[in-house]
Amino acid sequence: MLKRVLFRNRWLPYALLFPQLLITLFFFIWPASQALVQSFYATDPFGLSSRFVGFAEYTRLLADPLYHNAVLRTLVFTFFTTSLALAAGLFLAVYADRVIRGQNTYRTLLIWPYAVAPAVAGVLWLFLFHPTYGALALVIRQTGVNWNPLLNGTHAMTLVIVASAWKQVSYNFVFFLAGLQAIPRSLIEAAAIDGASTFRRFWTIVFPLLSPTLFFLIVINVVYSFFETFGVIHAVTRGGPGGATTILVYKVYADGFVGLDIGSSAAQSVILMALVIGLTMFQFRYLERRVQYN
Amino acid sequence: MVDRSRTLRITTHVLLVLGVLVIGFPIYYAFVAATLPLELATRVPMPLVPGDHLMDNVEQAWRRGDLGLQLFNSIVMALGITAGKIAISIISAFAIVYFRFPGRMLAFWIIFVTLMLPVEVRIVPTYEMAVNVFTPVNRLLEVLSVPVAIDPLGYTISMRLQWNILDSYFGLTLPLIASATATFLFRQFFLTIPDQLAEAAKIDGAGPLRFFWDVLLPMSRTNIAALAVILFVYGWNQYLWPLLITTDREMMTAVIGITRLMPSPDDAPEWNVAMAGALIVLIPPVIVVVLLQRWFVKGLVEEEK
Amino acid sequence: MAEVRLDRVRKSFGSFEAVKGVDVTIGDSEFLVVVGPSGCGKSTLLRLIAGLEELSGGDITISGRLVNDVEPKDRDIAMVFQNYALYPHMTVFDNMAYGLKIRRLPKAEIRERVGRAAAILQIESLLERQPRQLSGGQRQRVAMGRAIVRNPSVFLFDEPLSNLDAKLRVEMRVEIRKLHNTLKTTSVYVTHDQVEAMTLADRIVIMNGGIAEQIGTPLDLYERPSSAFVAGFIGSPPMNLVEGEIGQGAKSVVLAGGTELSLNSPLPQGWGGRSVTVGIRPERLRLDDSKADLAISLGVELIERHGADTVIHGVLPNRERGEVIVRLNETPTIAQTDRLNVKARTADIHLFDAETGKRLELEKAA
Numbered sequence: 001m002l003k004r005v006l007f008r009n010r011w012l013p014y015a016l017l018f019p020q021l022l023i024t025l026f027f028f029i030w031p032a033s034q035a036l037v038q039s040f041y042a043t044d045p046f047g048l049s050s051r052f053v054g055f056a057e058y059t060r061l062l063a064d065p066l067y068h069n070a071v072l073r074t075l076v077f078t079f080f081t082t083s084l085a086l087a088a089g090l091f092l093a094v095y096a097d098r099v100i101r102g103q104n105t106y107r108t109l110l111i112w113p114y115a116v117a118p119a120v121a122g123v124l125w126l127f128l129f130h131p132t133y134g135a136l137a138l139v140i141r142q143t144g145v146n147w148n149p150l151l152n153g154t155h156a157m158t159l160v161i162v163a164s165a166w167k168q169v170s171y172n173f174v175f176f177l178a179g180l181q182a183i184p185r186s187l188i189e190a191a192a193i194d195g196a197s198t199f200r201r202f203w204t205i206v207f208p209l210l211s212p213t214l215f216f217l218i219v220i221n222v223v224y225s226f227f228e229t230f231g232v233i234h235a236v237t238r239g240g241p242g243g244a245t246t247i248l249v250y251k252v253y254a255d256g257f258v259g260l261d262i263g264s265s266a267a268q269s270v271i272l273m274a275l276v277i278g279l280t281m282f283q284f285r286y287l288e289r290r291v292q293y294n
Numbered sequence: 295m296v297d298r299s300r301t302l303r304i305t306t307h308v309l310l311v312l313g314v315l316v317i318g319f320p321i322y323y324a325f326v327a328a329t330l331p332l333e334l335a336t337r338v339p340m341p342l343v344p345g346d347h348l349m350d351n352v353e354q355a356w357r358r359g360d361l362g363l364q365l366f367n368s369i370v371m372a373l374g375i376t377a378g379k380i381a382i383s384i385i386s387a388f389a390i391v392y393f394r395f396p397g398r399m400l401a402f403w404i405i406f407v408t409l410m411l412p413v414e415v416r417i418v419p420t421y422e423m424a425v426n427v428f429t430p431v432n433r434l435l436e437v438l439s440v441p442v443a444i445d446p447l448g449y450t451i452s453m454r455l456q457w458n459i460l461d462s463y464f465g466l467t468l469p470l471i472a473s474a475t476a477t478f479l480f481r482q483f484f485l486t487i488p489d490q491l492a493e494a495a496k497i498d499g500a501g502p503l504r505f506f507w508d509v510l511l512p513m514s515r516t517n518i519a520a521l522a523v524i525l526f527v528y529g530w531n532q533y534l535w536p537l538l539i540t541t542d543r544e545m546m547t548a549v550i551g552i553t554r555l556m557p558s559p560d561d562a563p564e565w566n567v568a569m570a571g572a573l574i575v576l577i578p579p580v581i582v583v584v585l586l587q588r589w590f591v592k593g594l595v596e597e598e599k
Numbered sequence: 600m601a602e603v604r605l606d607r608v609r610k611s612f613g614s615f616e617a618v619k620g621v622d623v624t625i626g627d628s629e630f631l632v633v634v635g636p637s638g639c640g641k642s643t644l645l646r647l648i649a650g651l652e653e654l655s656g657g658d659i660t661i662s663g664r665l666v667n668d669v670e671p672k673d674r675d676i677a678m679v680f681q682n683y684a685l686y687p688h689m690t691v692f693d694n695m696a697y698g699l700k701i702r703r704l705p706k707a708e709i710r711e712r713v714g715r716a717a718a719i720l721q722i723e724s725l726l727e728r729q730p731r732q733l734s735g736g737q738r739q740r741v742a743m744g745r746a747i748v749r750n751p752s753v754f755l756f757d758e759p760l761s762n763l764d765a766k767l768r769v770e771m772r773v774e775i776r777k778l779h780n781t782l783k784t785t786s787v788y789v790t791h792d793q794v795e796a797m798t799l800a801d802r803i804v805i806m807n808g809g810i811a812e813q814i815g816t817p818l819d820l821y822e823r824p825s826s827a828f829v830a831g832f833i834g835s836p837p838m839n840l841v842e843g844e845i846g847q848g849a850k851s852v853v854l855a856g857g858t859e860l861s862l863n864s865p866l867p868q869g870w871g872g873r874s875v876t877v878g879i880r881p882e883r884l885r886l887d888d889s890k891a892d893l894a895i896s897l898g899v900e901l902i903e904r905h906g907a908d909t910v911i912h913g914v915l916p917n918r919e920r921g922e923v924i925v926r927l928n929e930t931p932t933i934a935q936t937d938r939l940n941v942k943a944r945t946a947d948i949h950l951f952d953a954e955t956g957k958r959l960e961l962e963k964a965a
Contacts, residue, residue, distance in 0.1 A: 006392060006393060006394055007392050007393055007492075007505070008393075009502055010395075012389075012393070012502060013389040013393035014389075014395070016385040016386060016388055017385075017386045017389045019381075019385070020382040020383065020385075020386040020405060020472055020477065021401060021404060021405070023468060023469075023471055024404055024405060024408055025404070025430075026423060026427065027420060027468065027472060028407075028411060028416075029404065029407075029408075030423065030429070030430045031416045031419035031420040031422070031423055032411065034419035034422065035416050035418065038418070038419065088313075091313070092310065092313045095306050095310050095313070098302075098303075098306045099306060099307070099310065102307075106310050107587070108584055108587060109314045109317075109318065110313065110314060111583060111587060111590075111591075112580045112583055113317060114527070114583060115527050115531075115576070115579035115580040115582065115583040115584075116531075116576045116579070116580065117530065117531035117533065117549045117575070117579075118531065119531075119533045119549050119552070119553055120531075120549060120552060120575055120576050121320075123552065123553060123568065123572050124320040124321065124323075124569075125320060126556070127323070127324065127327065127568070128319075128320055128323055130565070132336075132563070133336055133565055135323060135340060138338065138339050150559075166317070166320065169317065170317075171594070174591055174595070175595065178591070178595045223412070227412045227414040227415065228412070230414055230533060230534045231531075231534070231549070234533065234534070234537070234553075235553040235556075249414045249415070252414070252418075253414075253417060253534065256417060256418040257421075262418055265417075265418050266419070269415050269417070269418065272414075272415040273411060273415050273416065276411060276415060277407070277411070488682055488684060490680040490681070490682055490683075490684035491684050493649075493671075493678070493680070494678070494680060494686075494745075495686075495697075496670075496671045496672060497651075497671045497672060497676065497677065497678050497698070498672070498697050498701055498745075499672035499698055499701040499702055500672075500697075500701055508686075508697070513687060515688075
């Protein structure tokens with residue numbers, strides 16, 4: 001889509017683009033290309049010397065059980081965080097959509113966790129799940145589980161998943177509710193006249209019409225789980241215990257800034273970037289297609 | 295209306311109230327802890343009725359975490375990112391939508407590739423940029439081997455520019471200011487504005503800047519407000535970047551600072567103080583979101599388009 | 600003197616030629632309407648005059664000044680847009696005053712000019728409102744007000760009434776013409792509605808495929824359409840256009856389906872057997888009960904009784920594509936299934952070349 005009406009000016013558009021391009025080049029394009037360059041060099045921990053090693057960092061990474069572990073943890077973490085946050089958001093939105101009076105009140109009461117920083121969300125949930133003082137930990141212990149997220153990897157993973165998903169429910173809720181409200185009432189009423197039950201109506205009419213929203217949210221939630229949850233992990237578990245919650249983005253940080261293995265960290269960055277760019281392209285193509293059929 | 299039966303209506307409300315309670319419980323629990331003295335907060339199980347030590351704990355958290363300074367830093371960072379992003383995005387979107395010029399598509403793609411490249415994936419090289427912002431310029435000078443000055447004895451002195459933004463407000467905001475999201479939002483919005491409006495302005499005698507200032511900017515008010523809410527929250531909640539580039543306590547932001555209030559296994563388990571601190575830190579963005587909810591929701595939903 | 604001259608005006612978008620060389624001179628205080636189907640290039644022509652598009656060829660002069668490379672704001676024109684294009688965040692007053700403010704007119708004069716325009720358009724009570732608080736008709740008035748305050752040499756209208764409902768459209772049409780009678784500003788008005796064109800215009804340019812098919816007064820176009828296209832476009836219901844052939848003796852035309860119409864004045868001998876399009880306006884057909892050979896026999900398909908007149912949709916015998924519409928001022932008692940005989944005077948029969956669609960002049964031929 002293009003504008004027909006244009007202004008003519010030789011230098012003005014460049015001047016207008018200058019600030020954004022400058023910052024983009026300095027803080028996006030340059031660092032990204034540096035990551036690519038660094039991933040082909042092995043640097044000693046003090047950054048004094050480096051030598052070209054080609055794809056050595058990548059082959060080393062791909063053979064590294066610790067990296068495999070991080071990939072696996074990331075997949076588990078992302079899958080559960082995304083599913084939990086999406087399911088809870090959809091559930092609440094479906095019911096909020098049915099409410100005629102008080103919808104705004106419910107929305108207000110459900111929306112605010114969006115504003116809570118992931119790190120702070122992690123702190124809140126760590127307290128709830130704290131093996132000694134946490135209220136939820138107490139409930140869990142009564143079922144006979146020896147709950148201790150500070151020592152048990154599975155428990156730690158559960159904790160960061162719940163904390164991460166909790167924060168994201170609001171976001172999903174807002175989108176699902178907007179998506180539901182965009183579905184014409186007449187469609188649902190027509191289905192009701194056709195004799196479809198509430199349950200059937202949801203799965204055959206509402207859900208398919210909601211699928212573009214769902215798709216968009218899946219991408220957003222995956223990106224969220226991959227990157228923004230760094231705060232939760234760093235504040236709550238520091239990737240532990242024993243690497244049980246070391247997801248990829250945490251490993252980039254830990255290897256780069258704690259382990260000072262710049263080459264490996266750079267190679268990991270490049271892999272993550274490729275992943276994000278892939279996701280973006282995928283989503284963009286999908287969105288384009290949807291625009292065409294609209 | 296479909297499904298108006300009474301039982302269904304009641305079920306709906308019951309489920310929603312339940313949802314609200316589950317979602318709200320962590321905050322309530324934190325709030326109760328923040329109102330209790332240490333001995334009650336660490337009792338198992340902890341009482342679920344608020345006590346009267348809220349102000350004590352808040353004061354403790356405020357003093358120990360140096361929250362006054364950190365909240366100020368957070369506000370500067372959040373507002374800096376908000377204002378900076380909106381300002382540079384709206385003018386670049388204006389350039390991309392309302393002008394045709396050589397290199398337009400290139401500029402468009404340079405901005406576009408950053409759409410989903412969060413700072414988290416390129417932390418090491420970005421950090422190196424923060425150590426010296428002029429690194430690429432220096433590299434360029436090296437490659438071109440520009441002799442900046444040649445002294446009389448014939449030695450070439452090469453110039454190196456240096457600007458370190460670690461532990462500074464520039465460092466906290468600049469790298470987070472450029473993002474394609476806001477540019478795209480404005481671009482989408484500008485594309486929905488009828489062409490005739492710009493034509494009418496042209497016939498009325500307005501040049502591009504005048505049109506931008508008199509027509510486009512006032513028309514974008516709600517979009518700007520919506521974006522401002524989102525960006526404020528985004529800026530306030532930044533974690534990894536400030537963690538990397540602030541070592542000076544003076545420059546630390548509140549979200550980072552608060553995690554340092556968490557009792558470690560060796561300390562006294564002062565969760566009441568930690569929770570009071572957590573509440574202080576989460577309140578500003580929550581207030582912004584709840585008060586500006588209408589705009590915030592609008593802004594969020596526009597993102598999808 | 601505000602005369603607008605278009606001289607071999609051309610405009611292409613890439614390989615698409617929207618305007619293929621139009622010549623027309625709009626006289627001082629003339630109201631010229633450009634009419635045509637969508638995509639005929641009429642809006643482009645207007646935008647070229649406004650300076651919103653760059654010319655691909657030809658010249659445009661306004662008041663004797665060549666304006667090919669002059670910015671819109673310096674052409675001394677004002678434009679009324681189809682969607683009004685009011686600035687949504689400004690009051691009516693500010694919308695009208697904006698162009699004057701940019702031109703740095705003194706405040707008092709701006710106030711006075713806006714006040715005068717508002718009085719002419721009867722929108723004085725709306726000056727403090729915002730566009731979204733106005734009805735479609737009111738917005739239309741404000742859009743015109745914005746054009747009037749500038750006191751330009753030329754008004755340009757781009758389908759200004761097409762967003763209004765039918766009733767309002769008729770009202771505003773009358774007002775625009777009255778306004779022109781008062782202000783006498785040279786005007787170019789683009790529309791796809793031939794009724795608007797006929798009622799508003801001093802002269803009409805009818806465009807088709809980027810070309811000016813015919814330029815003339817409304818009655819010129821009605822009485823002597825220069826092509827089958829113009830004939831079919833002007834008039835409501837449109838002129839009946841039926842395929843036919845000139846009879847062997849060049850004294851008659853044979854309509855598709857076999858009906859033969861004899862002509863009072865014979866055509867040139869060479870025309871015998873030539874394929875033509877025969878045009879007769881629905882309102883020029885008369886009922887003919889004499890069962891004479893010269894009558895056209897129609898099968899009645901549909902009768903619309905409008906009260907003031909009756910429109911009959913009929914078909915020629917043995918032909919599927921030979922629909923003929925008849926418009927009568929009386930309300931005859933005919934039933935749906937009847938056959939109907941109608942006839943036309945020779946003077947009311949238009950002949951067009953079947954291939955080129957150009958008019959064949961009967962008088963000249965005779």
